[in-house]
Amino acid sequence: MNTAFRVARPASYYSDTNGVFATPYEMPKVTCDQCGRTWLDTGDWYPNFGLDKDADLDMFSLEENVSVEAFQELKRHVVGRGVGRAALLPGCGLGPVTATVPANPTDFVWCCFSLLAKPRVVDILKRAGVRISFGPAVVQIGKRQSVEDFVALQVEPVRLYSDQTLAETTTSFCTKCGNVLLKNVRAEPKGPLQYVRNRIPNRQGLVRVYESVVVTLASAAFIEAVRRHRLTGIEFEEAGVYV
């Protein structure tokens, strides 16, 4: 079974789970003197990460715009377990997530492209042998504020397109800042998008496709656990194939 599935929000959920959310800090925008772009990628958050005591907190904001060199320097002030392996792209959120979720929330709640989940979801996934990273979320449910009802899932972006898919979609990466560059935005792949499976860490439940901010792939074990336990608020759509 080589079909790749992405997570999707159920069509009926658009109106009531498009939650208001924030993290205390974000990595700033970056302006690169090699590719000439100013960019950010707001698809990721790292609820477990924080800043060291020497960090200039004002710089950790989407309002700020820095050079690649200054960006690398700011990254040194981000602390937390696994920070050395994290992509920490421009615009990613840092620190506990605060969000407003609807009354009677589903097991998964969408915040733009990121996900909150009930703690039982994490327990179910762990029991199924699925690796999933998560951190704290402070949620407002109706009039009640809670730190126990939800966690924020931390999903790492990974470059997954095969050489063939990169060529067919005219996608490349800036060698200085890592920005995704498209030579022809209308270029269509000849067949399904191809993702290189062995770049996904073993047993990882969710991985964000670096080349597309809107696509998070779910592993077969993740999908199986969600279906078996009838977890709500999430669906799966075909998104290409693994190679």
Ligand SMILES: [Zn+2]
């Ligand atoms: Zn660049």
